[in-house]
Amino acid sequence: MRLAAPSNPWFSWEYLQRNSADVLTALQQHTTLTLEAVVLAFALALPLGALAHLRPRLGAPLLGVAGVMYTVPSLALFAVLAPYTGVGRTTVLVGLVAYALLVLIRNVLVGLQGVDPAVRDAARGMGYGRVRLLLTVELPQAVPSIVAGLRLATVSTVALVTVGVVVGYGGLGQLMFRGFRSNYHAEIMTATVLCLLLALVCDLVIAGVGRRLTPWARSTRPV
Template identity: 75%
Template sequence: MQPHATTDPPANPWFSWDYVQRNWGDLTTALEQHSSLTLQAVAIALVIALPLAAAAHLRPRLAGPLVGTTGVLYTIPSLALFGLLAPYTGIGRTTVLIGLVTYALLVLVRNILVGLQGVDEDVRDAARGLGYGRARMLLTVELPNALPSIVAGVRLATVTTVALVTVGVVVGYGGLGQLMFRGFRSRYHAEIMTATILCLLLALAFDLALFLIGKALTPWARATRNA
């Protein structure tokens, strides 16, 4: 009777440092694409959301229709939205960017509006007593006081956008989503897991950076908590 041959256990197919080393170029390219898309989409959405939320704050009758419209846009499935845009904007970055901006608008408009509406009425009364007009009060009193809510909205929109960028693979521009899709097609688990981990780390890095920026922009909030 022959003895059983001993074999080493198979390597874990979900983690492979060898894959990272062999595909470093693809990983860095996809990560750069993912990062730039996220930052650009959130920046554009913020530029659009600020005046929209300010207008809704100054004209409360606009708040309902504005939030409702952005809410309807947010409910459109991402695959369907990219598919609807592709015939008009083509395949690639522009289509993905428009979709990402559309989804980020709801989060940003709501948070900015909530922040503006939540400014202490005593602060507004003090500004009126100093002769502040409506526009000056908005720019120099209400927006600075609404910063914590605005930063919270930007953080949420950024993390959400990091996840949504991956869906851009349907129109050929999905950052790390390209690697995930390639891994699914080839059943290469290490590629899927590596792209997923990088996506999570990117979201955490952006969130931490925005948290620190928010603390730096609102020193009075720390002073209030410590008092």
């Protein structure tokens, strides 16, 4: 990055002080949108992943459809959605959920299928039914993979929210675009740094929760 003229610096504390309310609004919009999208996608992905695991015949088309959705660029998806869901929050949210869904379903499925067959056999031998097996044995075993999926989905959702700028609801992307329009370097850089920080914080929080959820991972070291 080359040094900018002093009148238009990339980093400016003054900008942050003067526009703190504006920046905070954008950050809040960004954060709530991300959390809402990931929570919704997770609530959808858990049953869908379990269904795909229990009924493998349904699994392949489910992953196929999700894969096709994933290939469609976000700009195109927002463009296709916008005429129906309007310009604003709903469009962005629907798009974000669609993208987070594939990552989550795939990781739930990988986690459930990665359970050691011997463990599954043991549970079945103890008289566990299919549903109880899923809920009390397979699901806890799949937690590491699910947490990895959540981290991935959250980080990419944070980045993706910015594209919402095309429908006027892009959180920090809004700042980036405005900064670009008015050629205000500090605004772009502030929004970018905040985006990266938000992604990092979310990632660390989810990783921490994942560690708390799998105490056995800390005590028993894999040989």
